[in-house]
Amino acid sequence: MTGPFAPLHRFNPVRLGFIRDRAAAHFGRDIRSSRPFDGLRLLDIGCGGGLLSEPMTRLGFEVTGVDASQQNIQAASAHAEAQGLRIDYRASTAEALLEQAHRFDVVLNMEVIEHVADPRGFLINTARLMKPGGMMIVATLNRTLKSLALAKVGAEYVLRWVPAGTHDWSKFLTPDEIRQFVEGEPLHIEGPFGVEYEPLKGVWREGRDASVNYMMVVTPA
Numbered sequence: 001m002t003g004p005f006a007p008l009h010r011f012n013p014v015r016l017g018f019i020r021d022r023a024a025a026h027f028g029r030d031i032r033s034s035r036p037f038d039g040l041r042l043l044d045i046g047c048g049g050g051l052l053s054e055p056m057t058r059l060g061f062e063v064t065g066v067d068a069s070q071q072n073i074q075a076a077s078a079h080a081e082a083q084g085l086r087i088d089y090r091a092s093t094a095e096a097l098l099e100q101a102h103r104f105d106v107v108l109n110m111e112v113i114e115h116v117a118d119p120r121g122f123l124i125n126t127a128r129l130m131k132p133g134g135m136m137i138v139a140t141l142n143r144t145l146k147s148l149a150l151a152k153v154g155a156e157y158v159l160r161w162v163p164a165g166t167h168d169w170s171k172f173l174t175p176d177e178i179r180q181f182v183e184g185e186p187l188h189i190e191g192p193f194g195v196e197y198e199p200l201k202g203v204w205r206e207g208r209d210a211s212v213n214y215m216m217v218v219t220p221a
Contacts, residue, residue: 018137041105043066044063044065047073048072064097140172142172142192194214195215
């Protein structure tokens with residue numbers, strides 16, 4: 001896989017496995033069945049071109065994909081239609097969904113929070129989109145010297161995995177900051193769960209090292 005979206009395609013399997021396994025454990029579903037998540041609603045916030053929305057639909061979720069970019073939504077909609085997948089794609093925001101009283105069993109908040117102007121407000125609003133008994137998965141980048149070297153300088157200027165300027169290292173968030181954002185809210189947070197890159201194999205895997213990429217699981221307390 002080459003091109004501007006190649007890094008996301010390489011990163012996708014570990015994200016998909018994490019979401020599938022955590023959701024199956026949370027809702028008591030059997031991942032060996034063909035559509036283990038039938039009857040559950042999932043929100044993919046900041047869905048981009050649908051890299052997560054499409055496989056989540058194939059797993060049985062009723063998926064709503066939301067992105068602030070109309071161009072992304074048009075591209076995602078066209079691709080889903082070509083695949084014969086029914087996905088409710090919307091050029092919208094978490095705040096608009098809240099106002100419309102939408103609620104979801106699973107909220108995916110993946111690699112978005114480090115790009116928004118108000119990460120605390122964004123995290124709380126997306127958490128409020130969970131149904132009682134639901135869950136949210138947050139994936140982001142840790143603000144460490146290692147992430148500066150690898151995720152910023154290495155990925156943008158050395159390996160050229162993403163265009164220069166894609167990330168602002170000062171906006172990366174530590175797991176402690178994620179926890180502080182929801183202090184006083186009726187929420188429980190697990191993690192961080194690290195995501196590590198194996199350069200010799202060219203693959204990402206879940207691991208103990210959360211110093212660059214990590215995920216956290218948020219549930220109503």
